[in-house]
Amino acid sequence: MEARQVSSSLADNQDLVIEVLSRLPIKSLVRFMSVSQEWSALIKSSRFIAIHQKHLQRLNPNLCLLYGRSVRHTYTKPHKISLLGKEDTHLVALDLPERVQQDSNDKLIHIAGSSHGLVCLHPLYTSKNNPLYTWEEEIVVWNPATRKHRCLPPPLAFKGEKESTGDRPLLGFVFINDDAAEYKVVRISHSMDHDADGKFTYLTQVFTRSENSWREVKSCVPPGDYDFESHSSITSNGVLYCLASTKSVRYVFSFNLQDEVVHNMPMPPRYSHFPSHEFYGHQLFTWENSAAFLTYDEGQYVLWVMKKASGTQMPTWNWTAQITIKNLIQIPGVGSRQVEAFPLWGGGGDLYLFVKRHVKAGQDLVTYDRAKTKPRKLFELATGSIYRQVVDYMQSLVSVF
Amino acid sequence: MSTPAENEASIKQESGPSGTVQDKPKKIVVRTGDGEVFELKEEVAMEMETIKTFFMEDNISYETVMPLTNVDSWELVKVIEYCSKYVELKNKENFHKELKAFQDEFVKSMSPKTLLSLSNVANYLEIKYFLDFICQAIADHIKSKDVEYVRELFGVENDFTEEEYEMAKTEAPWAHENLDKDLY
Numbered sequence: 395m396e397a398r399q400v401s402s403s404l405a406d407n408q409d410l411v412i413e414v415l416s417r418l419p420i421k422s423l424v425r426f427m428s429v430s431q432e433w434s435a436l437i438k439s440s441r442f443i444a445i446h447q448k449h450l451q452r453l454n455p456n457l458c459l460l461y462g463r464s465v466r467h468t469y470t471k472p473h474k475i476s477l478l479g480k481e482d483t484h485l486v487a488l489d490l491p492e493r494v495q496q497d498s499n500d501k502l503i504h505i506a507g508s509s510h511g512l513v514c515l516h517p518l519y520t521s522k523n524n525p526l527y528t529w530e531e532e533i534v535v536w537n538p539a540t541r542k543h544r545c546l547p548p549p550l551a552f553k554g555e556k557e558s559t560g561d562r563p564l565l566g567f568v569f570i571n572d573d574a575a576e577y578k579v580v581r582i583s584h585s586m587d588h589d590a591d592g593k594f595t596y597l598t599q600v601f602t603r604s605e606n607s608w609r610e611v612k613s614c615v616p617p618g619d620y621d622f623e624s625h626s627s628i629t630s631n632g633v634l635y636c637l638a639s640t641k642s643v644r645y646v647f648s649f650n651l652q653d654e655v656v657h658n659m660p661m662p663p664r665y666s667h668f669p670s671h672e673f674y675g676h677q678l679f680t681w682e683n684s685a686a687f688l689t690y691d692e693g694q695y696v697l698w699v700m701k702k703a704s705g706t707q708m709p710t711w712n713w714t715a716q717i718t719i720k721n722l723i724q725i726p727g728v729g730s731r732q733v734e735a736f737p738l739w740g741g742g743g744d745l746y747l748f749v750k751r752h753v754k755a756g757q758d759l760v761t762y763d764r765a766k767t768k769p770r771k772l773f774e775l776a777t778g779s780i781y782r783q784v785v786d787y788m789q790s791l792v793s794v795f
Numbered sequence: 796m797s798t799p800a801e802n803e804a805s806i807k808q809e810s811g812p813s814g815t816v817q818d819k820p821k822k823i824v825v826r827t828g829d830g831e832v833f834e835l836k837e838e839v840a841m842e843m844e845t846i847k848t849f850f851m852e853d854n855i856s857y858e859t860v861m862p863l864t865n866v867d868s869w870e871l872v873k874v875i876e877y878c879s880k881y882v883e884l885k886n887k888e889n890f891h892k893e894l895k896a897f898q899d900e901f902v903k904s905m906s907p908k909t910l911l912s913l914s915n916v917a918n919y920l921e922i923k924y925f926l927d928f929i930c931q932a933i934a935d936h937i938k939s940k941d942v943e944y945v946r947e948l949f950g951v952e953n954d955f956t957e958e959e960y961e962m963a964k965t966e967a968p969w970a971h972e973n974l975d976k977d978l979y
Contacts, residue, residue: 410918411949413926417934424970428942428963430951541969 411436416446420539420789437791440575447511447790456480457788458746459488459513459538460759461505462781472497474779475538477787478759480744485759485773490515491543494534505783506579507567507629511790512537514567514579528559533579533601535567539789549581550599550608556586557597562624566634568651570602575792578602578651580634582615582622593617600654603795611654620647625782630680637678643667646678646685646700662698662713665689680786681745697745744770746784757781823850825861831868832860835875842878844921863920870916877901877925902932907948910936939975 415423415437423446427434436442457479464472473495476485489495494503494517501519508514515534536543551557563583570576579601584594596615599608620638627636629651638647638658644666646659660666678685686699698713745762756777763770775781821837823846837857840846849861863871884893902910910933917926937945942960946953955963964971 407915410914410930413918413930414914414933414937417931418938421970422938424967425942426945428955428960429945429949429953431954433951541967 408436412442412445416442416449420450420791423791424540438793443575443791447788447792450789454479454789456744457786458784459505459508459787460485460775460781461503461783461785462757462775462779463502464776464779466778471495473501473503474776474781477538478773480761485775488538489541491534491536493545494532494536494543504562504565504625504627505785506533506565506627507634508785508787509567509569509577510575511539511788511792512567512569512577512794513785513787514565516562516565518562531563533565533581535577535579535794537790537792537794538787540791540793542794544794546579546601547607549583549601550597550610552583552585552595552597555595558584558586558594560586561622564622564624564627564634564636564649566627566629566649566651568629568632570652574604576603580611580649580651580654581608582649584620588619589617592619594619596620598649598654600651614649614654615656622647626678628678628680628685628785630685631683633685635678635685648685659700679784748775748781821857823857823861824859825863825871827866827868827871828864829867831871833868833871833875836879838882839875839878842882842922843874844923845919848921865919866916867912870912873913874916874920874922874925877928878922881924898928898932905932907933907936911948939973941971941974 411433415426415433418426423437427437457477460474460476460478462474462476464474466472471490473490475488475490477488478485494515497519501517504516504518506514506516513536515532515536517532517534518529520529531549533546533549534543535546549563561584563581565582566580568578570578580598581601582596582598584596588594595617598611598614600611601608619640621640623637623639627634629635632651634649634651636647638645644661646661648657648659649655650657678687680686681697681699684700684702686697689696689698701712701714743764745764747760747762748757749760756779757775759773759775759781761770761772762768823835823837823840824832825835825840825846826832835846846861849855850857850859866874880897881894884890884897887893905913910929914926914929914933917929937948940948945951
């Protein structure tokens, strides 16, 4: 049988070429950009990227990234980012961009958010080059799959006063528009000194890919004392959430990146006042597109999820105790050792928990099956490292620039 | 399944919803680009949107021989083979397992150029699941091949300069590593 000569004109067959190329892994596509100018333009087109993303999502749903840092100073690569899929049996280590990996012994990276294949990293560290030993900050947008990254330009400085060097600024990241591949980063920082009433000034600024510069959002966060627990912040569904407290009352601060509007939401009454020894982990996380946190009470862990009340114009939020986590002790290999859970993520119906190991220093990652109310899998994490965050992730060809 | 041309006359089926029930299953007749005539079972023919639309839209009688000028006879043989099997397995319990076994056998001896031709046909005849399958087979085949191989297969001309190509390789060396060595 004679195979008919395939038309070499892409114009005739572009849909067909898309059908084939959209089923390829990213490594192949990065390489095939060199096949011809036409193929390069096609692979970089937003239409193709969207089609390809759908295929990848179907093959690999419920991907997440884990970030941890080695506590030992002798490691050359102290920062660890790993990829994990729901059905995977082991974590896959990813290479961070070198400038991010470069460490001055105390660099801490916060993942501000991840969307459409892009991850926003927020490394903070003190540098010996800086005589005041105040911290240096970088904001990096990274695509782990294409291995490209960019460093955003330095944010705007405070006018007429100094910025605080004690607290990490809040950082949020969102992807706005599928077609225009527009992303937005928000940064909220406060002044070093407060006024006579104990209030600090806050500077809210946003960076968008299309504007390619920082822009102040005026009158956004009024002067006050919000005492943000910035390490607890997460971006979920286009909203930056952070635990905050004013005059010993705890609440959740939120900034909607789309509207650029602030909302403060109360915590459940039990946990809104200090001290609250039952309030566990001081960490917000994402659970099914909402903000959530975990409490520990009489031997049981309870997951609280923030749900938007329907039928109201202004967003009001209610906390509901969603699930009680049982049987953590029965994790194979854990036995009766003390479990210290830092809930970090809810994806694909499972809750991801970091459990502190009792004997040798380190942690295990446990995925907890919410439906079956029992632990599903356990992953041993690198000894001597402390893992801090888990975020949603999907692979894509989206450009960082 | 090819029928000599003179048997065309012996097809006596009624077409359309008002047709009377016959003992013989309904057949649809097509003529490929290289002049061969094929008789297809109705249920298999209806898996191909292009054929389905042709007969259903204007209520064309099944006595009409549909021309498939863009399809060669050997290609149609393969398409019929796949669709018949798909229809047969569709409602079975082990559908996925048995289909996978059939798929592996189906592509086993096919050259990449053959797969490309079949993808063209699948696209033209609008058979979604067959198109998915063939395109995935092509993707799996070229996944770890180098740029030169892919150009040759798709008949694409290289319009990059040597410098541009080298620069691309330097920017993302990881994407050009660990490729298939046995290419041809």
